[in-house]
Structures are given as structure tokens and as C-alpha cells.
Amino acid sequence: MRNFNITAENYDQLVAQALSAARAYEQTDIEEMPDDRFDILLAAILAYETANGISASHGLHSAVGHGGAEGGNVEHASPAGSLEKPGEEKVIEFAAAHPDAVVEPKIDGMAIIVRYRDGRLFSAATRGDGYTGEDVTVKVRGVEGLPEAAGTGDFEVRGELYLNEANLGQANAIRAAAGQAPFRNARNGVAGMLNKDGSTYAGLFSFAAYTLGGDADHLDAMQELSALGFTTARSLLPQVVLAADDPMAAVAALGAVRSDLGFPIDGAVLKVPAAADRKALGEGPHAPKWAVAYKYPPVQVPAVIEDIELEIGKTGRLSIRARFTPVDVDGSTIGYASLHNVQDLLKKDIRVGDTVMAYKANDVIPQVHLPRADLRDPSSLPWEPPAGCPKCGRDFDKSTELWRCTNPECSVSGRISYAVSRDAGLDIDGVGGSTGDALIEADLVRDVSDIFHLTEDQLANLRLGTGEPGADRLLGVKKAKKIMAEIEQAKSRPLNRVITALAMRYAGRTFGRRLAARFGTMENLRCASVEELAGVEGIGKAKAEVIHAALKDNGPVIDRLAAAGVNMGTPAAAPLKAARAARLTTPEGEAMNVVITGSLKGSALGSLTRAGALELIEAHGGRAAGSVSKTTSLLVCAEPGSSKFLRAQELGIKIVTPDEFAQILEGH
Secondary structure, three states, X not given: OOOOOOOOOOHHHHHHHHHHHHHHHHHOOOOOOOHHHHHHHHHHHHHHHHHOOOOOOOOOOOOHHHHOOOOOOEEOOOOOOOOOOOOHHHHHHHHHHOOOOEEEEEEOOEEEXXXXXXXXXXXXXXXXXXXXXXXXXHHHOOOEOOOOEOOOOOEEEEEEEEOOHHHHHHHHHHHHHOOOOOOOOHHHHHHHHXXXXXXXXXXXXXXXXXXXXXXXXXXXXXXXXXXOOXXXXXXXXXXXXXOOOOHHHHHHHHHHHHHHOOOOEEEXXXXXXXXHHHHHXXXXXXXXXXXXXXXOOOOEEEEEEEEEEEEEOOXXXXXXXXXXXXXXXXXXXXXXXXXXXXXXXXXXXXXXXXXXXXXXXXXXXXXXXXXXXXXXXXXXOOOOOOOOOOXXXXXXXXXXXXXXXXXXXXXXXXXXXXXXXXXXOOOOOOOOHXXXXXXXXXXXXXXXXXXXXOOHHHHHOOEEXXXXXXXXXXXXXXXXXXXXXXXXXXXXXXXXXXXXXXXXXXXXXXXHHHHHHHHOEXXXXXXXXXXXXXXXOOOHHHHHHHHHHHHHHOHXXXXXXXXXXXXXXXXXXXXXXXXXXXXXXXOOOOEOEEEXXXXXXXXXXXXXXXXXXXXXXXXXXXXXXXXXXXXXXXXXXXXXXXXXXXXXXXXXXXXXXXXXXXXXXXXX
């Protein structure tokens, strides 16, 4: 089920559509829009209004019945609002904050408010707009669960008028005999039957009380109503729900048996039972703060979690999914469901062996929720987050809720980010981060060579996510042109950066420079034997074998890079013992160990990045090092008095400024 694409042009039309559906739901037996579709539309309208700073007065988000309810000729003694339906995460938070909360069925009927005087049923009215409602006294007399006489006092009862399954079938049989279409569901049936005069549907309604006016604790009030002859929402609960050991377990247990109840429910209501606690929590502008309603997905089926599986996706993100006993949900078999992120899983406390409810979000995406803690094996242990990446063991980047492994070897995203980075790779601005992930998700980039075969149209139309509800947010032509220019410049990067961009193990920045210096061209490097690779300083046989195999594996990638015009080196660069290279070699022909410390800005080398300066050292026959030691030949220092400067002085190592170093490289 797709989201609504709301724009300035269709906003008013969709608001009107939502209001019409709400009015039909509240006042008629016509269903203009299914509940789940209406909820999606409502969320899209709210998101659009929030994004555009619209302060709407239509009442869809605040009024009783989403602005679809109308008042009547009976004034309520106190406002009759509807409960907040905040979504699963907020309901879990409510349950955690109020572990003593009781759970009752959210019966799918019509709310009515009944007054008794001297113990006799005096009046009944619909909830209406929350302040006044329609008088339905005559129509509800004799309803099952709603006694005509109850005690001797004056009091008010609020509850739900509904049709059980048997009576809905009987009502539809009456309609069929009259040549009328059946009620689509029990909720439509209640609304339609209340609008009819006469005794056509006499005796088919049922009533369940959920509130008794006054200051008594909720459980005491429900017991009092039961003693007076009322059916209460609580009395309809099966034992499996009453026996649950916490609110969310009760919600799950009720959801698991909802199809067997014999009367319609579309959710569960969580209520703080103590009158003193309710008073402390207070009332919101449209709903009490001491109760929330949880709405069940349309179709959900119990399933047993067999395993919680971890994977590193192609964008480097940790993917968590539940594998459960395959079940049929609304016509399709599902056995896996995403568990979103670590914090979401910890909050829901889903464990291996748990019975959960499986459903399809928006009728498509498999999901699980509501673990049955009351059915859990006592030896069950909470799920523990992984200490590190399941592939390489490295710590995750936890800067967002979606944990990510940044190791280039673990994901396409990691390899691409490394390949386009400024310090190590080809320095292609704009292709990393979220844009890189979008390219990967769109299957436009699988390795570094794909970057050089992108087109401007592909980039301009790249989907980066959604802006307004349902509307794609694209990269755009302007950014696409900039990235294409960056890609073109990257084709001329030095060979050592091309080698590094392949993200081969043991062929990072340092060895990338040494391999480029030793072999001069990519062709020479690909033809090199393990022994020749091992002869490069610092590599050795073990690393050489890994690099040799990686070069063969990357053959197609290298070929595509070459076909795109990426620099593959020049034969003239191979013999590095020439005059230019000798500028950073000892009289014996050995490479000088050169350390650079401090900023190069303001000097003749100021245009170079740190990586560029290190490349320059090795291009002139030297060896770039990071720390000063007895083997250091030269310190290029822009910070006299620094720790490296003092260490070089202590060891008697030659120290030059960046400008002096530039002169050395020029042969002066």
C-alpha cells in the first residue's frame, strides 16, 4: 500500500477526502476508506503540515472522530474524548512507565454515554463531537449488557455499543431479505442500525461498559458495574489475557486470540487503574493522559522466533532480522521479518523462542511485534547486541540508530567510500555518504569502476529518499553536473591512488605508493609474480600472495577503469632510480626516511594534502614515515619546538622547513 503524495496542489482535496471518510465512519454504514488506508492518509497530511508550518483547523488530528463526528441535542456532563493512538513504540513506553496498567479490548463499535437516575436508565447518547451527542435512548433499551434497572443511585456509564459475530450475521440476513447490501463490518453495522427507525434490528445490539463516573479505582468500578448487571469490557477478556504478567504481554495475548473472541476488536486499551494516579496524570486537551489505545494491524498470526540473524548489508549497515516458523498471513507465507535496529529490538525485548505476532505492514512488508512474555521459557535470555561486526569484528559506527561497519572489506559502501576519499582514494567529492548509499541501493554502483560509467541523467534522477509524503527527493541536475566534473578529474589521479581505490588487502596508501613506484604501470603490476611483489619493501611473501590474488580478482574492475580512461600509469615511471628519484636517496642509493610534521600551508608545498605530500616523497625515491626515530633521514618541520622537532634535534637528524624541502625536490 503506497503512501499518499501530498503537494500544495492536492492538499485541500486530500484533507476533504479524509474528512469525508471520517464522517462516513462516524455517522453512516458506508466505509469510504479502509482503516489502515485512512491512517496512512492522516499521517501523510500531518507530515506535510509539519514540514510546511501549516496550522490546520480541520480537526483531523485533534477533534473527536478526526473531525468526522457531529454533535446532537444531548449535552454531556463532561467532555467525551477519544483515546490517543500513538503507535507501538509509544505504547511500549507507556507500558514501561505504568507496569500496573490494565488492558481491555478496544471494541470496534460506537461509543455511547448512558445516564441512570434512581437506578433507572434515563438517557443514552452517542459521543458525538465530544460535547454533545445524538439521543439514542429508545434504540438502546433492552440491549444485552445494559440493564434497565441498576441499583438506586444517579450515575453515568460510558461504554461501547457493538454487534457480535452472530448478530452481525443475523443483521445481514435481514438486509439480504430486503434486497440490501450487507454491512461491510460490525462497526458499519452499528452506525447503520442506529440510523434506522422501528424494530427491524431489535435485540441485536450488545453493550460493554468501560468507564463509571466518579472517583473510584477502575477495577473496583468495573466490579461494581458487573454486580449491577452490566457487561464490562474487562469481563469479556479471556483468561489468557488476564493471566499475562505485564501490560504488553496482555496486549499480545489479546491480539493472539482476537479472531476467536466472537465480537469485533481493532485494538487494546491500556489504562492506569488507580484513581489517585489518574488524577496526577491528568487530562490532555482531547484525551486522558492515563490511557492509550493500541491498534492492531489488520491481520496478524502467532509465530515462534527460531533465530535472530545478523548481516552486514551492501551499505555497511547492520541488518537484524527474525527468522520464525513460516506462517500464512493474509494469503502469503512469510518466515522472515526485519527487526529494524538494535535499540528497537532491545526495547521490544524479542528473544529466540518467543511467540510473537507476525503481520504485513502496509499489506506488504513482513513484521513481528508483541512478544508473548507470558509464554516465554523461564530459561530464556535477553538478546544481546553484537560486540563488533559479525564479519570482521571491528567496532561499529554507532553515531546513528543504524549501526554501520566502516571496514571497506565488509560492504560495497565501505569500499566505495574508501575509493572516493580524499586522503586514500580518488578524491571524488559528492559520491560518498548518503549519495554513495543511494547509488548502491539503486544498483548503479557495485564497485569503483561503475562510478566512471555513470551518466548525468542517472545522477540527476537518483532517489535520495522522500521529502513530502510519498514524493521522491532527487539529487538534481546541478549536483549531478558537479559530480560528473569530479569524476572526470579523478581519471587523471596518480597510479598509486588507483591501486589504493581497489581496496585490496595490504595495498593501502603506503604500499599503493610503493607498488606504483616499483612497477610504474597497472599492466606491469598485474603481470608481476608473487616473488616480484614480495621484493617490494615491506611486503614480503605472505602479503604478496594476498595482493597477487586480489589483482586477479579485480581484473574486470581494472579493465573497466582503463576503458573509462582512468590513469593506468606510464612506462617511463617504472625505473625510479633516475635523477629525480635520486633526490631523496642516500649516496648508497637507499631510500631516505622522511617525516613531515606541522602544516604545509603558506609554503611552496601548500597546495598539497597530507597524502599528496607523502606521495611526493615516494615519487622522489624516499620513504614516507610517521614518526622520528634513529632511522629517520630528514624531518620536514613547520613547527619548531614541537615534540618531533626536539626528538630530531636529540638524534642529530637534519631538519628543514617546507620551503627548503621544496627546493630539495627541485634539485637546488
